[in-house]
């Protein structure tokens with residue numbers, strides 16, 4: 001499957017490398033494909049990423065990645081996702097599933113970060129409003145990136161993920177992709193895109209759990 005990833009940080013790199021390893025056809029998008037040796041946030045340089053991800057991985061602009069993808073993944077900070085997706089191009093997202101893994105975290109005043117949007121709105125909703133022809137599915141934002149691609153590394157994979165979005169078929173497709181790509185077993189459909197508020201507002205809890213547990217390798221499990 002052709003996948004476009006908007007975002008060159010540790011999340012885009014980790015998802016991209018895993019998807020290439022699975023045999024998917026991935027273009028990783030960045031605003032600066034000419035700066036291949038710059039370290040990218042918590043990730044590696046894109047030169048190093050290409051070495052890790054293998055010869056089939058490719059790097060392009062956000063627009064290249066979005067145009068390439070049958071499915072597009074937004075892996076940018078929620079504080080800049082609208083800007084990033086505008087650069088990706090509305091025409092390149094039209095009619096496509098847009099998996100949104102972002103969180104609207106503002107680190108400018110130190111730790112813990114605050115949410116730049118919450119309660120009555122969310123990044124997931126902002127993206128869906130700005131790109132009404134894309135099928136936005138919010139997911140994976142409630143778990144660490146290593147757990148995203150390897151849920152079995154925590155409690156043998158016996159824990160939960162959520163999906164939010166307005167298009168039931170898109171959510172069902174993403175649920176199936178999460179199972180095929182990474183092995184996610186339990187994906188709870190929370191409802192329409194307004195339910196992104198809840199999963200984005202889990203981040204303050206997630207961040208405090210990280211502090212309390214001393215490791216990001218955990219996840220939510222809903223007992224019922």
Ligand SMILES: NC(=O)c1ccc[n+]([C@@H]2O[C@H](COP(=O)([O-])OP(=O)(O)OC[C@H]3O[C@@H](n4cnc5c(N)ncnc54)[C@H](OP(=O)(O)O)[C@@H]3O)[C@@H](O)[C@H]2O)c1
Pocket residue numbers: 006007008009010011012029030031032040041042075076077078080083084101102103104105140141142143144145146
């Ligand atoms: N780290 C985790 O374990 C984890 C877990 C769950 C969810 N998330 C979420 O995943 C997302 C990605 O996280 P990350 O750490 O990989 O990357 P990030 O540092 O949040 O974002 C990196 C991307 O944002 C782009 N960017 C930065 N400023 C921009 C601007 N003004 N306009 C347009 N694009 C801009 C960068 O472009 P360039 O490529 O040009 O540099 C880069 O592609 C975040 O929303 C994060 O909250 C992370």
